[in-house]
């Protein structure tokens with residue numbers, strides 16, 4: 701979700717940290733706004749295999765490399781209902797959340813907070829999201845579970861599940877703010893900087 705970087709890295713293999721699994725992680729280039737994969741609904745995940753586990757590990761690595769707190773599969777060019785979230789920025793291993801085929805089943809309250817997106821680097825805007833969100837999902841093995849999030853985590857759930865439905869945070873901004881950002885991106889693209 702929120703980003704601190706303004707550029708995405710080319711695809712490179714990095715060595716895992718000490719004690720991590722032996723396979724080098726693939727760092728994906730994050731797809732930017734304008735790519736149609738970001739604006740179409742993603743497909744339900746039906747196969748829970750080693751490839752899915754590998755993708756989850758690579759998505760976490762890519763998210764940390766980009767200093768994000770959430771990353772949805774369409775943002776790495778894969779139109780499937782999978783997202784990874786870690787609002788601790790990699791500080792707490794237990795904060796790593798994998799949601800496969802997630803669905804919001806309950807939402808309460810409202811919080812207006814600034815939001816950003818790794819696919820729309822350099823732009824932020826205020827978005828109203830629920831304060832508490834309960835999500836029903838499957839883990840990487842296919843087992844169903846429910847998880848409740850508050851504040852930033854609730855926001856991350858909403859933002860990432862939006863991605864799986866082809867919705868970007870821009871769609872929650874006022875038309876004025878949204879058009880302003882779109883115009884600036886258009887200009888950047890013309891200058892070859894997007």
Ligand SMILES: [Zn+2]
Nearest residue numbers: 701817818819
């Ligand atoms: Zn995003």
